[in-house]
Amino acid sequence: MALTMARPWKHPKTGVYWLRRRVPDDLKPLVGKREEKRSLRTKDASEARRLHAIALAELEQRWANLRAPAKTISELDAFRMVQIFEQNVLHHHSQNPSSQTYWNPEIGKLAFRSPRPLGAGFPAADIWTLEDRPREVAAYEDDCRKMASEHLADIGLVVDDASREKLAVAIAHALQRSAIKLSQMANGDWQGFSLVENRPTSIAAEPVEKPANGPSLSELAEGWAKEKSPTKKTEYTWLRVVDQLTVFLGHSDAARISISDLLRWKSALMEQGLASKTIRDSKLAPVKAILQWGVDNGHLSENPCNRVTIAVKENAKEARRGFTDGEAKHILDAASSAKSDYIQWAPMLCAYSGARIAEVSQLRKQDVCEVDGIPCFFISADAGSLKNANSERVVPLHSAVLDAGFLDFVQSRADGPLFSELKPDRFGNRGGTGTKVLSRWVRELGIDDKRLAPNHSWRHRFKTLGRRHGLAGDLVNAITGHGRKTVADRYGEYPVSALSREIEKIPKVQQ
Structure with a gap:
């Protein structure tokens, strides 16, 4: 069969029409396959011809975009593009400007400053080498680069590396301006503020047509x-x-x-x-x-x-896995000597409970207490946002955590967040900040397998250990906060003594 024929192909078994098109030789390395196939989701021949023409035009446009060279944008172009970031932040926090805690202007003003700054007038004290820059500034810069890549993907613009960096710098400036403005508003200065309804999103964005009737x-x-x-x-x-x-x-x-x-x-x-x-x-x-x-x-x-659907094929090379015994030992060994309280305790708590790192990041002193004489920690919605209703739970502390002196650490803390060194992210959550901090730290240890999620792989490991050492499945789900799978699981309670018994079956990592 000639796949290049410009007409719908009818599946011999289902009768559904498809678009089938051979990928040009020059695009095979970019597309990653020899043939493009797309279901037209109809068995009607005339409708299939109409949908085929639309799908074929879209496919040809996609191939044309893949052949197009990367573009170069100016600093002015970048400034125009990032107005949406500034306006989105102002829009999101306009009712309560003090809720913006993600971008600290004192740190943000130092982002992307180097021995060769983009503009004049930077104080000499604000200039450093990449090796000497503070971790917080580096984190802001990494976030801006990520936002730049996401925004370019959203608007379908392919640019060179220098242009991508210009956009990241412009985003940093936009977030800095919005943070300063919100700070002024939080202190009672609302002069000159207006909420922009139609926000520009790209260099050549057309004005958005408003609906004549009905909802937008x-x-x-x-x-x-x-x-x-x-x-x-x-x-x-x-x-x-x-x-x-x-x-x-x-x-x-x-x-x-x-x-x-x-x-x-x-x-x-x-x-x-x-x-x-x-x-x-x-x-x-x-x-x-x-x-x-x-x-x-x-x-x-x-x-x-x-x-509207899209086929998602699981790639075995990208499947998540848990930390091995050797990887777990390497991380916990490094954490035990870390100067940061958060890095010292967060990996250990996750290793022996399967908790999400965001849940651990927002623990408060009052969340650690005894239940029926057993030391536990509560994962509570009062401490911060949780993934779902099942996430709120009580988790007994493993003896390895107790032996390491965790309760002494808790007693030494003031009331409030256990890890106050973590600043709330732009949404007011310490969990988002903690996830980024620990992820970077784990990668710096040389653990760079893409199948590993530096934080979530503890959760995979705990599940694996549960199977290896014969933990009761319903109790493992109660410990990790996974939903109850069967009607039978919803009957009865989950005593802390039973949860503690199962957790203690997990062997201590030999450090």
């Missing part, structure tokens, strides 16, 4: 957020996705969004190089949930995103 996407998103009360991070991330889709469509009318529109958006995201799982979970899922809220509340007649 952002109005649906705000209604969804008000009812669902998501975490600040989820709300910020999902509203950002709505902004991206609005700019892509060129209008904000939720009722005008069609399946074809969302398929074009999906194709554009794929062309940007985003992983299928990222598109499914971080792009399509938020839009689907927000549109469904609109349907459920009488604002829309249907949800076009229900019929």
Whole structure:
């Protein structure tokens, strides 16, 4: 069969029509396969021809983008592009400006300053080599580079490395300006502040057409957020996705969004190089949930995103795994001599409980206490945001943690956060900061296997050890905060004595 024929291909068993197209030889290294296949999701021949023409045009555009050379942007271009970051921060914190705790202006003003600064006028004391710069400044710079890469992917712009760095610097300046403005507002100075409704998102962004009637996407998103009360991070991330889709469509009318529109958006995201799982979970899922809220509340007649899917293939080379005994020993050995209280205790608590690092990062002194005479720590929603309802739980402390002197450390702390050295992130959570700090530290130890998540791999390891040493499965789930799998699991209680008995079956890592 000639795969290059420009007509739909009918599956011999299902009768569903497909687009099948041979990948040009020059693009095979970039695409990673010999053939492009996409289901048209119809058995009607005339409808298949119409959808095939659309899908083929999208495919040809994607290939054209892959052949296009990287672009160069100026500092002025970068400044124009990052206005959305400044305005988004102001928009997000406009009601309570003191809630912005992610970007500290005293640290932020030093980001990207070097012996050869981009502009004149930097105090000599603010200039250092890359090796001497403080860890906090390096973290800010890394975050800005990540945001630059994500923004370029969102708007489909391929640039050279120097341009990417210009954009990262511009983002740092934008966040610095917004942090200073919010600080002034928090202190009562609201002069000159206006909330920008239509925020620019790219160099050549067209004005977004407002809906004549009916709700806008952002109005649906705000209604969804008000009812669902998501975490600040989820709300910020999902509203950002709505902004991206609005700019892509060129209008904000939720009722005008069609399946074809969302398929074009999906194709554009794929062309940007985003992983299928990222598109499914971080792009399509938020839009689907927000549109469904609109349907459920009488604002829309249907949800076009229900019929938009993307195949996600599990890659064995990328599957997460737990730390081996040797890796666990290496990390805990290094942690035991760390100057940071957080780095000293957080890996150990995760190693012997399977807790998420974000949960450990936000522990307070009052969260460590005795239950039925057994030393435990509480993972409580009062301390910070949790993943779900099952995450709130009590976890007995392993004897290895007790022998290391954890209770003495707790007693030495003042009331409040155990790890006060961790500053809240932009959403007010110490968990986000702790995750970044520990992840960098683990990678600096030389543990660079991509299948390892520097923080979450403790959780995988605990599950593996539970199977290896015969821990009761339902009790392991209670310890780690995983949902109860069966109806039987929902009957009865989980005594702390039983949880402690199971945890003690986990052997101590030989240090």
